Amino acid sequence: MAVRSVQLMVDRGELQAWKTPGGHRRILRSSLDAWLAGRGGAAMAPAAPATAAASGNRPLTLLLIEDSVHFQNLISLVVKRELPEAELHVASDGIAGLAMAGRLEPDVLLIDILLPGIDGAALITSLRSHPQFARSRLIVITALDEAQRAPYAFALAGVPLVHKTALVTDLPPLLAQATAALAELPA
Known part of the structure; x- marks a missing residue:
């Protein structure tokens, strides 16, 4: 076709x-x-993923919630380089991202803490506490320095964080850690 x-x-x-x-x-x-x-045709058999999600029956699914097109593109390039068989979905705001997260149930969530239309800290806290996302690995992306992040400490406790100025160097090991943690989860 x-x-x-x-x-x-x-x-x-x-x-x-x-x-x-x-x-x-x-x-x-x-x-x-x-x-x-x-049309009377047979449904396609599921493809065997090269990068398996923790469930082993679908490709690794990532959801990026980031409002900056520049950083969307940069993160997309890093993800494609590090996880070429993964599916990356992108939401430009927190509301759309929340809806997509519910639909996709992604293996890895990459979330900017400052988002239009929603409090990023509240979004992160909600996702971390909801059973539906218990298997999802979370990585926070931010341009805020340590002092600016202080009001969000409750949401960021124990969550891997990468500063936007260090995406190219710091994101790949965090992606590797997230995928390794997913592989260790029971199916």
Whole structure:
């Protein structure tokens, strides 16, 4: 099938998709399976992921909640370099990010503490305390220095944190730690 045909199917609502920060469409497998079933075709067998999530039956899923397009792009590059088979989803604000987190149940959450429309500390605290996200690993991304982070200490206690000026050097080991911790969780 031609790329343009698939784009039109998404635009008409025949397939459900989301767009990457680079503008590429990502079709939901469940949407494609439903479309195939409606045409009398067989649903696709799940692909064997190269980077398995803790459950072992889907690719590692990451959700980035960050309002700066610059940092969205930078973090996307780091994630693609470190975890090339992982699925990275991006939300530009806390409300959309919360909705996506509930839908995706990501393995790793990368969250900026300063977000438009929602208190980042409250978001982090809620995600940490909700049983639905007990398996999710959390990494906080911030431009705040230590003194500026003091009011958020209750939300940041025990959470890996990377300063935006050190993303390229400090994020890769945190991603490795998060994926290692996921691998140790019982299925």
